[in-house]
Amino acid sequence: MSLQATTYLVVGLTFALYIGIAIWARASTTKDFYVAGGHIHPVANGMATAADWMSAASFISMAGLIAFMGYGGSVFLMGWTGGYVLLAMLLAPYLRKFGKFTVPEFIGDRYYSKAARIVAVVCLIVASVTYVIGQMKGIGVAFSRFLEVGYDTGLVIGMGIVFIYAVLGGMKGITYTQIAQYCVLIMAYTIPAIFISLELTGNPVPQLGLGSTMSGSDVFLLDRLDQVLNDLGFAAYTTQARLSLTNMFVYTMSLMIGTAGLPHVIIRFFTVPKVKDARSSAGWALVFIAILYTTAPAVAAMARLNLIHTIEPSPGEYMVYDERPDWVRKWEKTGLLAFEDKNGDGRIQYSANAETNEMIKIDNDIMVLANPEIAGLPNWVIALVAAGGLAAALSTAAGLLLAISSAISHDLLKGVWMPQINEKQELMASRVAMSGAILVAGYLGFNPPGFAAGTVALAFGLAASSIFPALMMGIFNKRMNKEGAIAGMIAGLGVTLLYVFQHKGVMFIASATYMGDMPQNWFFGIEPNAFGAIGAVVNFAVAYAVSNMTAPPPEHIQHLVESIRIPHGSKEITGDH
């Protein structure tokens, strides 16, 4: 069977599975729609959370990013996993005890204020919409590269699939499809990694292979990589920092806090039956995430080494361009890889020196996408990688869309505008909101705004500087009142946005920067994407100052805080007011 036919078959089978699940797991109540009935087993929820969390970026782009950043890429590895420790200890169990449907609902009740709830909805929608654009692009790209259908057609097919299971099943349908999607994406990620690790080091476990010696030699793989990169004029892989250690510190912290504050992740923990399940479920989520996140650095280093071996099979002996391997020819066509024989010797030199370097374009994404071909793996593995990339993008998109639609139908419609609507009407409203969210996300996928590149980082900055501090203080500081929380959220968000706009341009229009985007203008050399942690510090400081100058919260709020701190008396989740 040709590669094309195999890919269609594998992707088609996974899609049929998702649709089958959608029909089986329809939602019949708002509780089904918002929190999957509240009966998801903690291990199952952990798996669904892992798929919810790991996006097209984690699956397709992260290993490539690390391959070229070396040690500096560790900020993503630590940042996107360490947040789960914060989530498990500082937020998830207490928010589960609180027992409502959405994150803004907690903020509205805890700070006895509809204004606070609306501010939270705005933060949630901005963070989630920016994030969903990236997923939509991922779906379009995966289709166009693997199935050779146009980007637009791919996007429409992807939207159609999400539409079926998210509108029919809400959180219930999304949860069960995410579990299936996790299985697809983790197989697709680890199988090529195992083969490559075996080939390079003889060790089938990539996490161990990365620390092993090269096959048939007593040189360690990482030492060899450092050596060849140094010879080409690049920084050594294992010590190449990202800008500065201060920047890495703040960046890692921002990603951790941002992860813990992302509403589409938090609401997953409302689907487990008990408070103690919320704690252990965070641990399971991290187990399933760690399988991919500890494999990624091995894929990164091994793919980089393989790439160099292709270009320079033995020292000083460069690849003859006319004899380049098939996978190089194939990916050249996509524009992700490009060569220019500058000195006309018919061979391709790779070097850190931009003037003599002849591999003029190498896209990060190629490190994962072309991996199975570089290792010479069979067609079904390549087809599986296509299905895995789609599973990662679809599962994250669905989780984000649910967070957006429940904020609209539950927080704005039922909570603020039309409190009198009944359960049936609200369920209908949530389906309409979901359909609307899918259409908006699709529109933004077709017409990605100019600032799309900076948006995922912005989502983390927003969640870190606004949502996380408000939630944490709501639980850990009984004295925190609505004045403090609202002032803190606005200050944290304001500082973060100001810094990003200052260096990246207002709404990311490059010409509208009022301070250039260059390291010497950065505050302590901190890059704009890493600024969420500073915004969070500002949020905490402003909130404390303002709450100490204003009246303490009413007594029933202090009782509310006391009750969410203990598991006893936890009820099934409801959306009652």
Added chain:
Amino acid sequence: MSQNNNYWQANLRLIALCLAIWFVVSFGFGIILVGPLNAISIGGYKLGFWFANQGSIYVFVVLIFYYAKRMEKLDREHNVHEDKDD
């Protein structure tokens, strides 16, 4: 109420311990002390690099399960667990 207060204090101490370890393995070993630790090797890994790339993630997983287990015990000791009858 003082019963619940003791429970909360015990929870806060446990969180402080876990987050101290969380901080040390990632920000400490993986970033601040990465230089000196890289002088030590385990297998082909420089130790600081290993913590940043692998080790911190393993410790995070263990920390969450340790916290969950200890909290279940605390819930029962302080009689605030979910299965208790009113």
